[in-house]
Amino acid sequence: MSWFGSRSGGRGTFARGIHPPANKQFSSGLPIEVVDSPERVVLPLQQNVGGPCTPVVKARQKVARDELIGKGEAFVSSALHAPVAGTAERATMITLANGRHMQAIAIHAEGPQVEGQDLWDDIFGGHWPKDCVGIYDPQQIHEAILDAGIVGLGGAAFPTHVKINPNTRKPIHTLVVNGCECEPYLTADDQLMRQAPDAIIAGAFLAGYAVGAERIVIGVEDNKPEAIASLRAASGRTGIEVAVLKTKYPQGSEKHLIKAVVDREVPLGGLPADVGVAIGNVGTMAAVARAVVRSRPLTHRVVCVTGAGVVRPKNLLVPMGISVGELIDWCGGLTADAARIVSGGPMMGFAVADRATPVTKGTSGITVLVKSDLEIEASGPCVRCGRCVDVCPMGLVPTKLAQAARTGNLSLARRHNILACFECGACAYSCPAKIPLVQWIRAGKALAARHQGR
Amino acid sequence: MTDDTLQIQPAPQPSGPVTDVAPSPHLADSGQTTRAMMVDVLVALIPVVCSALYFFRWHAVRQMAICLAVCLAAEAVFSAMRGRRPPLADGSAAVTGIILALSLPATAPWYAAAIGSLVAIGIGKSIFGGLGMNLFNPAMVGRAFVMISFAGALGAAGYQDPQSQIDIMTRATPLTAFQQSGVVASLADLFRGSTNGSLGETSALACLIGGLYLCLRRTAAWRIPASMLAAATVIALLDTGLSPHGWTVLHHLFGGALLFGAFFIATDPVSSPLTHRGQMIFGAGIGAWVMLIRIFSGYPEGVMFAVLLMNGFTPLINRWTIPTPFGGRLNR
Ligand code: SF4
Ligand code: SF4
Numbered sequence: 001m002s003w004f005g006s007r008s009g010g011r012g013t014f015a016r017g018i019h020p021p022a023n024k025q026f027s028s029g030l031p032i033e034v035v036d037s038p039e040r041v042v043l044p045l046q047q048n049v050g051g052p053c054t055p056v057v058k059a060r061q062k063v064a065r066d067e068l069i070g071k072g073e074a075f076v077s078s079a080l081h082a083p084v085a086g087t088a089e090r091a092t093m094i095t096l097a098n099g100r101h102m103q104a105i106a107i108h109a110e111g112p113q114v115e116g117q118d119l120w121d122d123i124f125g126g127h128w129p130k131d132c133v134g135i136y137d138p139q140q141i142h143e144a145i146l147d148a149g150i151v152g153l154g155g156a157a158f159p160t161h162v163k164i165n166p167n168t169r170k171p172i173h174t175l176v177v178n179g180c181e182c183e184p185y186l187t188a189d190d191q192l193m194r195q196a197p198d199a200i201i202a203g204a205f206l207a208g209y210a211v212g213a214e215r216i217v218i219g220v221e222d223n224k225p226e227a228i229a230s231l232r233a234a235s236g237r238t239g240i241e242v243a244v245l246k247t248k249y250p251q252g253s254e255k256h257l258i259k260a261v262v263d264r265e266v267p268l269g270g271l272p273a274d275v276g277v278a279i280g281n282v283g284t285m286a287a288v289a290r291a292v293v294r295s296r297p298l299t300h301r302v303v304c305v306t307g308a309g310v311v312r313p314k315n316l317l318v319p320m321g322i323s324v325g326e327l328i329d330w331c332g333g334l335t336a337d338a339a340r341i342v343s344g345g346p347m348m349g350f351a352v353a354d355r356a357t358p359v360t361k362g363t364s365g366i367t368v369l370v371k372s373d374l375e376i377e378a379s380g381p382c383v384r385c386g387r388c389v390d391v392c393p394m395g396l397v398p399t400k401l402a403q404a405a406r407t408g409n410l411s412l413a414r415r416h417n418i419l420a421c422f423e424c425g426a427c428a429y430s431c432p433a434k435i436p437l438v439q440w441i442r443a444g445k446a447l448a449a450r451h452q453g454r
Numbered sequence: 455m456t457d458d459t460l461q462i463q464p465a466p467q468p469s470g471p472v473t474d475v476a477p478s479p480h481l482a483d484s485g486q487t488t489r490a491m492m493v494d495v496l497v498a499l500i501p502v503v504c505s506a507l508y509f510f511r512w513h514a515v516r517q518m519a520i521c522l523a524v525c526l527a528a529e530a531v532f533s534a535m536r537g538r539r540p541p542l543a544d545g546s547a548a549v550t551g552i553i554l555a556l557s558l559p560a561t562a563p564w565y566a567a568a569i570g571s572l573v574a575i576g577i578g579k580s581i582f583g584g585l586g587m588n589l590f591n592p593a594m595v596g597r598a599f600v601m602i603s604f605a606g607a608l609g610a611a612g613y614q615d616p617q618s619q620i621d622i623m624t625r626a627t628p629l630t631a632f633q634q635s636g637v638v639a640s641l642a643d644l645f646r647g648s649t650n651g652s653l654g655e656t657s658a659l660a661c662l663i664g665g666l667y668l669c670l671r672r673t674a675a676w677r678i679p680a681s682m683l684a685a686a687t688v689i690a691l692l693d694t695g696l697s698p699h700g701w702t703v704l705h706h707l708f709g710g711a712l713l714f715g716a717f718f719i720a721t722d723p724v725s726s727p728l729t730h731r732g733q734m735i736f737g738a739g740i741g742a743w744v745m746l747i748r749i750f751s752g753y754p755e756g757v758m759f760a761v762l763l764m765n766g767f768t769p770l771i772n773r774w775t776i777p778t779p780f781g782g783r784l785n786r
Contacts, residue, residue, distance in 0.1 A: 335471070340473050340475070349478055367480075377484075380585070381586035383491070384723050385723040386675060395780045423478070428479050432488045438478065
């Protein structure tokens with residue numbers, strides 16, 4: 001397989017970055033299993049970056065599957081729907097994996113539910129029209145996405161209707177679809193690309209049409225040959241390209257993916273639209289297809305439960321709001337040496353304290369690490385070796401950022417562009433002195449942001 | 455919202471393995487540690503140590519034993535005084551000791567080696583706050599101190615010991631011989647190391663083997679030796695081109711401490727710049743200074759001074775070479 005040629009513009013990679021062990025073997029290639037419908041789902045009213053949604057159901061109210069239960073009010077917010085039929089409970093406060101407390105509506109499942117193969121067919125099965133120009137107009141597509149409550153499923157959970165918006169003033173020439181899944185361990189997107197390429201292609205086509213893109217490119221790392229083949233076969237005559245990218249962390253970061261595919265650098269503090277690109281994850285595209293073609297909301301997602309700490313790692317199709325604990329139990333439970341449950345991948349995921357934590361729209365995986373994964377030497381003084389500089393995909397000097405944070409030196413932090421750090425963790429991963437660089441930088445960013453507000 | 459929304463759900467925790475929480479990233483490269491880096495340097499020094507032992511016999515053993523013992527002891531004492539557990543485990547004191555020993559002449563008296571070690575760890579490192587905090591290369595601080603204090607024993611003339619059993623020690627170092635009497639050493643001798651000089655510097659071959667290992671392992675930033683040797687080559691070309699005198703570019707590169715300094719001294723991470731551009735400037739600066747000292751000063755060799763000088767510039771270089779981040783600078 002070769003880095004793709006001149007047509008795509010990019011070189012299939014970006015500067016710096018790291019090569020952590022992929023550890024995809026735990027769940028790679030395992031067909032997506034449909035989890036049994038849970039007795040109760042808990043749906044936080046804020047699933048995404050941006051504003052929370054307002055509940056539109058009352059306690060003890062009966063809700064049907066797919067019924068709207070939370071309405072997004074602000075522009076950057078999204079709607080919430082019931083993944084199961086049942087009765088709404090009183091709103092409660094819960095703690096999410098990222099440590100935020102927020103209101104949530106729980107639904108107690110009642111009556112017959114769509115399950116198993118039927119659920120799979122309902123969500124990803126059947127025929128997906130791949131050339132819908134003329135059937136739907138861009139505004140219609142945008143509204144379908146808005147109504148379906150779609151957010152980025154790659155982890156960032158940014159409301160998709162804001163990105164796939166025909167009304168932006170900036171012209172979009174390329175839609176880049178993110179199929180990198182560069183985090184170690186995770187295989188949910190890989191498996192989705194293998195098993196539901198038609199839905200992804202259909203969604204990409206619709207989204208690309210909505211934003212007026214001339215090109216649609218799906219970027220996949222070269223460690224996923226089956227996914228690449230499957231997408232290529234499904235793309236047919238749509239003109240959608242599949243770009244084979246170098247396997248390197250963080251290839252799936254929006255900015256670095258855009259660099260790899262179209263060779264443009266999103267300006268610091270800017271958006272992909274500034275370089276004429278709209279971008280979305282493969283799972284998001286499948287959700288877009290379902291929203292537009294079948295008028296169905298986003299209620300389920302594929303989650304990869306993996307790591308040496310789970311007995312039988314699996315790729316699962318799960319309803320939003322199911323608890324992390326239930327998913328782990330579905331996979332045979334934790335092993336005796338399980339040491340940390342991470343929502344997401346090990347590089348950027350959040351450790352989960354409470355197994356009742358619900359799966360949200362942004363949960364791409366549950367990675368359970370074992371003791372030996374976490375045996376990290378005590379941190380020592382910085383020996384100024386510059387390895388963190390060698391790997392930072394943003395071209396920063398992480399040790400200086402950490403120093404600025406530690407000493408509260410704001411001007412040093414600004415001089416070194418501390419706000420450009422997106423906390424990918426490549427620096428801390430590579431540091432021989434095992435300095436918690438990302439923790440320091442987070443503290444420094446908070447400090448810088450506080451002072452900027454003044 | 456109404457009041458009843460503020461109730462916190464108790465967390466039903468099933469029994470089973472205890473899991474913890476911590477901020478991301480949750481993984482670290484276990485192969486990369488400070489100790490592993492130091493061990494790598496010691497491994498890379500093996501060819502150099504072997505050549506020192508081969509050419510200088512028990513003089514090399516004595517020098518290394520003294521420096522190693524005093525450096526380790528000093529490190530233990532000073533870190534205990536500062537209320538830290540002795541960080542001997544990181545191996546940095548051992549590296550300082552060996553490099554200091556290899557930068558001394560075989561003839562250096564025992565007290566020079568001992569005082570040099572004490573100063574290297576005490577003033578070169580501990581006073582600044584220990585590993586990672588020092589501005590100057592500790593081994594070079596120690597060496598500079600004893601060189602100035604015992605100018606007779608460690609100056610150019612001190613290398614020679616007419617009574618020595620070891621033949622090469624009875625001769626002047628190649629650089630001194632050339633500077634004083636225009637004698638040009640044979641390139642083969644310089645390459646092999648069968649000349650007088652500081653213990654570790656004489657064999658260009660040994661330095662190249664160890665140095666390439668360090669660079670390939672990425673323990674040393676290859677840009678430093680590369681730019682240092684490039685700068686030295688350019689100036690040597692100018693020098694030999696302007697006044698041909700038999701001391702060729704290769705003599706400049708293989709003679710004296712240039713290679714040893716390029717691979718083992720200038721590459722000390724703590725006292726060299728962080729950024730790629732900074733490392734190039736730093737290396738080129740050292741290479742240039744070495745050549746200027748050799749050609750224009752009364753000293754036959756200048757690696758030590760050149761390194762110390764550029765160490766002093768490192769914080770400034772770091773500041774000048776802040777890289778442009780991905781996506782350009784923020785408009786502030
Ligand atoms: S990688 Fe760690 S030890 Fe090396 S310069 Fe960066 S912070 Fe310092
Ligand atoms: S966490 Fe920030 S500083 Fe560290 S490598 Fe990633 S972007 Fe660079």
